[in-house]
Amino acid sequence: MDYDVIVAGGGPIGCFAARDIAEQGCRVLVLEEHREIGEPVQCSGLISERVLEISRVSNNVVLNKLKGAVVHAPDKNILNLKGDRVYGVVVDRGAFDRDIARQAAKAGAKIYRGKKLISFDYLTDKLIVNTTSGEDKGCAFTCKLLIGADGFNSTVARLLDLAPAQEKVTLFAAEVSLPGFDGHLAHIFLDHQLAPGWFGWLMPVRENIARAGIGCSPLMNHDWRGSPRPMFEKLIAKYPIFKGLEILKTTGGIVPIGYLERTYDTRVLLAGDAAAQVKPISGGGLYLGLKGASFCAATAIKALQKNDFSRAFLKTYQDAWDEDFGLEIKCGLKHREIFLNMDNREIESLTGFLNKPHWRNIILKYGDLDYHSRLAAKLSLAPPWANRFLENGLKALLRGLAQAAECRY
Ligand SMILES: Cc1cc2nc3c(=O)[nH]c(=O)nc-3n(C[C@H](O)[C@H](O)[C@H](O)COP(=O)(O)OP(=O)(O)OC[C@H]3O[C@@H](n4cnc5c(N)ncnc54)[C@H](O)[C@@H]3O)c2cc1C
Numbered sequence: 001m002d003y004d005v006i007v008a009g010g011g012p013i014g015c016f017a018a019r020d021i022a023e024q025g026c027r028v029l030v031l032e033e034h035r036e037i038g039e040p041v042q043c044s045g046l047i048s049e050r051v052l053e054i055s056r057v058s059n060n061v062v063l064n065k066l067k068g069a070v071v072h073a074p075d076k077n078i079l080n081l082k083g084d085r086v087y088g089v090v091v092d093r094g095a096f097d098r099d100i101a102r103q104a105a106k107a108g109a110k111i112y113r114g115k116k117l118i119s120f121d122y123l124t125d126k127l128i129v130n131t132t133s134g135e136d137k138g139c140a141f142t143c144k145l146l147i148g149a150d151g152f153n154s155t156v157a158r159l160l161d162l163a164p165a166q167e168k169v170t171l172f173a174a175e176v177s178l179p180g181f182d183g184h185l186a187h188i189f190l191d192h193q194l195a196p197g198w199f200g201w202l203m204p205v206r207e208n209i210a211r212a213g214i215g216c217s218p219l220m221n222h223d224w225r226g227s228p229r230p231m232f233e234k235l236i237a238k239y240p241i242f243k244g245l246e247i248l249k250t251t252g253g254i255v256p257i258g259y260l261e262r263t264y265d266t267r268v269l270l271a272g273d274a275a276a277q278v279k280p281i282s283g284g285g286l287y288l289g290l291k292g293a294s295f296c297a298a299t300a301i302k303a304l305q306k307n308d309f310s311r312a313f314l315k316t317y318q319d320a321w322d323e324d325f326g327l328e329i330k331c332g333l334k335h336r337e338i339f340l341n342m343d344n345r346e347i348e349s350l351t352g353f354l355n356k357p358h359w360r361n362i363i364l365k366y367g368d369l370d371y372h373s374r375l376a377a378k379l380s381l382a383p384p385w386a387n388r389f390l391e392n393g394l395k396a397l398l399r400g401l402a403q404a405a406e407c408r409y
Helices: 012-022 049-055 093-106 155-159 229-238 286-306 311-341 344-354 357-366 372-379 383-408
Strands: 002-008 028-032 062-066 068-072 078-082 088-091 110-113 116-122 127-133 136-148 167-177 186-189 200-206 209-216 246-257 268-270
Touching: 002 012, 002 127, 002 286, 012 028, 012 093, 012 136, 012 286, 028 093, 028 136, 049 088, 049 093, 049 286, 062 200, 078 357, 088 093, 088 200, 093 110, 116 155, 136 155, 136 286, 155 268, 167 229, 200 229, 209 229, 209 246, 268 286, 268 311, 286 311, 311 372, 344 357, 357 372
Parallel strands: 002 028, 002 136, 028 110, 068 186, 136 268
Antiparallel strands: 062 088, 068 078, 116 127, 127 136, 167 209, 167 246, 186 200, 200 209
16 A cells, blocks of 8 residues: 555556656556546547657557648638648557556556546655545555646645646547548638637548547637537538538547646656646647656655655756747637637638648648647748737737836836
8 A cells, every 4th residue: 555656647658657667666656537547538549640659558549640731711622731741640548558557557557447536645754645446445646746646626736725727628529430431631611700719620530430529719709609519410401521521420529728937846756747848739648748757757756766756856856848838828828818819811812822742741841749849939030920020919918018118117
């Protein structure tokens, strides 16, 4: 019942951190509230090949390889971005999670399923973690360090009063049958009336089978009442590409968007969605989450070696991930702000503007599923985007001046 590290959350990020720490010979326990690892699936399973590499997950989970995208503007004009390299792969997300959990168990981590962390308390030289699980009796475990990898609604973060992500985007997603739909291109639908502050998507999985979905941001004030499902119905009614669609399985969830200033406390680290390590433009959380988990594991191992679990020492975790991809998140947030401030007309004029060989080549050359900033930096030079940047920059400057004046008088 006594561990070096307890990880709350047996998702991909928790199991990845557990694997790296257990590989160093430490005693690690993973607590997962659900009875099955990888279930229920709340993901569309689009990742880069980089994610497979760093996670060491077998290529057997790959269902399709995507070589570009078609962007649909609100006026139904399209921007065809068909490339000749693999930009992303569609995976069986349940199998992906189970593979990482197997790796963690093989490294020596114990995984308790059906055990939910409900609270923890500080003792003199350790933490006591309390769990419950439906009809089972609760139990208590002790550890030197606790990792909160318990998703966007992290109990660990809440118990510590750590500030959550500024924005939570709600998604509805489905596995669908779609006669005649196949190939290697993702379809993205931009329309602030249908998908306020987010987008709709359709991705081929295999012949006649696809994944589709839509997201809505609470920051956009449209007639959206909490569930994006009706917006999904409107999306499929609007575009002929969805003709004949039948929903096979539905899912959904929340993606946390923002930059968290503090993802640590005394004896505690947060990783993955719990730390909002998510790409603000696409909501993809696997790449940055796994990178975060790797810094989290490295810090945990050092803390155990030094026997130092102070807040001051654990800040080195925040510093490490911030240096690696903090700027990527902040840059994504800036571009997201511009997107949120655009209306459908501007989106149409931007996609129209980019529909020239020069810009299409730039998108295909610099497009990277994990590093949106690389392409965003190039697109910032496109006049419609550049004007918005200038406008936002000026507004920020004026806001800063007004705040400074308020402070002075
Ligand atoms: C509809 C949808 C589509 C998405 N599509 C993509 C995509 O295509 N590509 C991509 O990269 N990302 C995608 N994401 C985001 C991605 O799924 C997450 O970023 C990723 O799952 C984060 O992993 P995690 O381990 O941090 O959190 P989670 O996967 O949420 O895992 C957290 C785990 O903790 C468990 N847990 C929670 N609380 C407790 C507790 N108190 N005690 C014990 N266990 C607990 C949960 O049961 C869960 O298993 C999508 C998200 C949604 C909602």
